[in-house]
Amino acid sequence: MVIREGRWDCPTCGSRGLLGRDLACSGCGNRRPEGIRFYLPDDAPQVTDAARLAEARAGADWICEHCGVSARATQDRCPGCGAARGGSPEQQTHEHRFAEPPDEPAAAAPRPRKRRWKGPAALAAIIGGLVWWNGPVEVTATVAAKDWARAVEVQEYRTVQEEDWSVPSGGRQTRSFRAVRDYRQVLERYETRTRQVSERVQTGTRTYTCGQRDLGNGYFEDVTCTEPQYTTHYRDETYQEPVYRREPVYDTKYAYQIERWLPDDTVWARGDASKEPAWPAVPAGRNRREGARIQRYLLRFSDGEGKTYEREVTADQFQRYRQGQPVTLRMKRGGGDVQIVERKPVN
């Protein structure tokens, strides 16, 4: 066990750094009192002298109950008044532990330092540039032309052939047959394979100084602690891997005839500003009906200097904009989607 000599400060005259071995102050000569607080300088060397080591290991000092003088554990009588030790109290001993075990030399790699990211300013500059490039511009123009188109799908009620896993209501079965409806995984065999596994294995223990014990006589003893040390071992391990085979599942499928409404034709109506939008007439016929309807409205604009723009609009917008009406268009600087700036009427 490593022994180091502590220090103490005289509470009477204020002398500092008195040697642990001293039972009296070298400044004022007063005896070391009970309850004195010993401390250990950071660079305190290891004690090697045999006499000092014996002193350190003898035990805590005792304090004479008659005159208060400090006496060594090896002394039977008080060096101050000569009284026997009797029931005199001992100097307190205690242990101080370091907050953390010291790093091992191998683990003492420098910690990565956090760097401040200087990106935000650069990014803001880039975004600023993009906003300018893609930023909206406004153009004054007039409605040069209006085009509309409307279409109606025409459906016909026809007899068709279909196949399914059951015959729906209204269907007339023509035949049935076996067909693959699904697949299932069937365990076929196991294959022996190898994989690498890691294990944490204890390689030994490490002993380190984890604190200091105040021996109550001016000396300190290093407290040592041990901790297990580990390494990671890799080894190959065999295991059984299941191998599956895909197997079809058969079921009865039915072929049948059934009547369905199916798209047959599409009729269109088109026009411009001179003609109100209207739905096309669907020629009447047996087993025919109207299906889905679609409508599209387009406004074309001219800025009077040869530049034209167009925008698909709603039916409501198409009604509101007359041919020749001035409008403000907004678009991105680089081109693209044209928006109509709709300003609220000023009263």
Ligand SMILES: [Zn+2]
């Ligand atoms: Zn003193």
Ligand SMILES: [Zn+2]
């Ligand atoms: Zn005494």
